[in-house]
Amino acid sequence: MSTWVTNAWYVAGWDSEVDHTPLARTICGVQIMLYRKLDRQVVAMRDACPHRLLPLSMGIREGDSIRCKYHGLKLGPDGVAQEMPLKTDRVNTRVCAETYVVAEKHRFVWLWVGDKALADESLIPDLWPCSTPGWTFDGGYYHVEADYRLMIDNLMDLTHETHVHSGSIGQPELMEAPLQTRVEGDRAYVARWMPGVDAPPFWRGALKQPGPVDRWQICEFLAPSSVMIDVGVAPVGAGATLESHDQGVRGMVVDCMTPESEGTMHYFWGMARSFDVDDPGFTARFKRAQGGVFSEDKEILEAQQRAIALNPDLKLNAYNIDEGGTRARQIIRRLIAAEEARA
Amino acid sequence: MSTWVTNAWYVAGWDSEVDHTPLARTICGVQIMLYRKLDRQVVAMRDACPHRLLPLSMGIREGDSIRCKYHGLKLGPDGVAQEMPLKTDRVNTRVCAETYVVAEKHRFVWLWVGDKALADESLIPDLWPCSTPGWTFDGGYYHVEADYRLMIDNLMDLTHETHVHSGSIGQPELMEAPLQTRVEGDRAYVARWMPGVDAPPFWRGALKQPGPVDRWQICEFLAPSSVMIDVGVAPVGAGATLESHDQGVRGMVVDCMTPESEGTMHYFWGMARSFDVDDPGFTARFKRAQGGVFSEDKEILEAQQRAIALNPDLKLNAYNIDEGGTRARQIIRRLIAAEEARA
């Protein structure tokens, strides 16, 4: 059984990463390169020249086309040959590189690695805080040598903050608050409500006032491999609830995990927020801090991936705190099974 | 057939290496971590959290327990869960990490990787010079990318000193003296008696007097993988014999080889001596010099291991000088065969 859904949108890169010069990135085991045309539309093409397989990403951009660095075969943005290595040769338009359907939304470039006929932009995970007026969003990228599902497990359980991130966002109440888990279609939720607690430093600074707060964390898994975490605090008595909580300060952690190979992933992380949205210095400082926190996760997950390989007689176990990750993995398995049943 | 005996004591570390903070070390293919409790007893535990397999050696020590760095599962020194990741969860004592029987003797921490019911401290190889009053002992550790049996071959044949260690302890007489080999149970011996020779610089300095000496080297293999080499010189006429030789200066090279994986080992080396035992400066200088000599062996063995892999059509051959190593390997094979017959 495959470990990932094939007919799905995956983040191929940040909108800021894909530019005129080709970007090479392996998505779901396929070597792909991405670049922007003059009209800024993104082209995604198999990263191997149909002639002698040299990565096209090593090639030279000419207009909206790409010319292979080895023998100069020139391919259009549709992947079809426009000029043969020997200029005197007639162009053979059956010579072409596979192209992929892409879409740009929520500040990401999304790629559909499966059957093109099924690619439907309405299926792009709804990461609304990344593109809603009144919100600001930024983040970064890590290459992580671990199965992408380990990051989903990680993000759907925030008790690990206490131990992995003890220096920054951990808080003892995280381990004591009861969890509410539910599944809705291809989404899984884990919610935690912490009423009347002391705000940790980050949230105190965001709220800019003293006094006890109600704190929430709502992890939402969106198939095939995104997680959004609704986080924030509101002053006690302001009327915030788990369902409605715009009374205080609110952020959305947004993480997209794209399988690179069986044991490696591309990790796109960031945070959207609806407070202090016009303070780019704060945005930059927060991104730097968040990058530090997520590099702690990267270190843990890479150690976990090695441990899985080195201990083939042991298996991952799930406790109560893992229910969110368990639900997310069930959704992934269900989608893969349906896909394989169709094929 | 396995390449090592499983029901046997292996050195897991120097007594000085195992401390409050966990030490990760793979023994006979099993990822293990070791630490000391407050009473200094050593705990050895499978180095994978029973929850999500993160190495426990990355965890935090709490009292005599270990808390996993990922989700905070807390295990006692018996490997049994003492606290679940979510504090409100009832402790499930079936959640546990495998523990291993350990013993501390002759300045080493020994570990029994096989069937616990068979672990018997009286079976620990008798490295008596490491713990006998009137003797002093110290040494070091190398990780060597070679099969542990190649080091046994090396130590059971000292003619290689002439070539590998030509700059330090080599002496032409080593290649000319006749060898006496014998086997007693799980031990093999190779002895060499060099009467009336000139003492090499190290032994001259130890003896502190001029004149010809009788020199001896007695290599003793102790299953499953230790070698002691009784070395020294006595003035000619002092009455030293191969059987009894406390008339001059005497040392015991002590080497313990622990299989890490099929082609790698942990190499614990040192020297005990019964002369100048109250001169710690000499001990330190000698350890440094010995470390240099054994790093020459490490380099040779790692080249040999690579050559074995690169020349699959060639096999190791044994000449007369290899009889000690051949006998030791026969003992190892006999013990493995008996073990596999029982299983």
Added chain:
Amino acid sequence: MSTWVTNAWYVAGWDSEVDHTPLARTICGVQIMLYRKLDRQVVAMRDACPHRLLPLSMGIREGDSIRCKYHGLKLGPDGVAQEMPLKTDRVNTRVCAETYVVAEKHRFVWLWVGDKALADESLIPDLWPCSTPGWTFDGGYYHVEADYRLMIDNLMDLTHETHVHSGSIGQPELMEAPLQTRVEGDRAYVARWMPGVDAPPFWRGALKQPGPVDRWQICEFLAPSSVMIDVGVAPVGAGATLESHDQGVRGMVVDCMTPESEGTMHYFWGMARSFDVDDPGFTARFKRAQGGVFSEDKEILEAQQRAIALNPDLKLNAYNIDEGGTRARQIIRRLIAAEEARA
């Protein structure tokens, strides 16, 4: 099917590389070491001591013999034991390392890795410009992590110069001139005649006069894996033809590719010329420049080799410009098939 011919001469090294101290080099998957005797004859021997497999190239030269660094087994230049590790042991002359037939010609040391009975020096590829009076020849060596046939493909097609070497020897006419391909026995030729063109800077400097030139490139593959490229320019009207062209300035690129393993090669490159032969400063400057050009090929081929491995569903395709490489590969396949039919 093997990917290389076994009963054939391959370059093992430059004459300048093989000296008194052993040179370790893997040829067609076999670990070999080479050294010169006092009479400067080259010895080639399996690079593994028949005793415990340590590379003999780590050993000590004694006269024309080699003594293993581990236990001191001494082998003569015929590979036969001359002294056992224990000097008192009788020499067993069945103890020996395999030796290989070598020959020195055209400034290279050639090695026959197959059946010795078939080794015939008259079969050494005729790289005549490397050893003809009136010509001078020099070059260098690169280790390349790519199948040796990818370099043959590369050298039998010079249109790639336009793209890979755009900064130095590329010229647009290279892509427009018609190609003439032919096969003669174990040789394949691709010729290109460019009449009345402007000389590129290198050839202008060599010719030392202005005016349009006729330019030629004749790639010649010599089985099993050498390529010579006859290159040069002559003033228009001087009478140069594709068949006879000593009227201007003429060079011969000489490249020998020796398989190391399935996906790696030894690349010996150089250039012979019949102009300015007494200017060693020019020779040195040209060698440096040529090394830069060939390092661009190395980079391309290593990327191509990785791409072949990473895209197992794609295959190399051949267009018109690849006809020379295609012919060369056909010759190689025919020789391998004949060899395997005999065996």
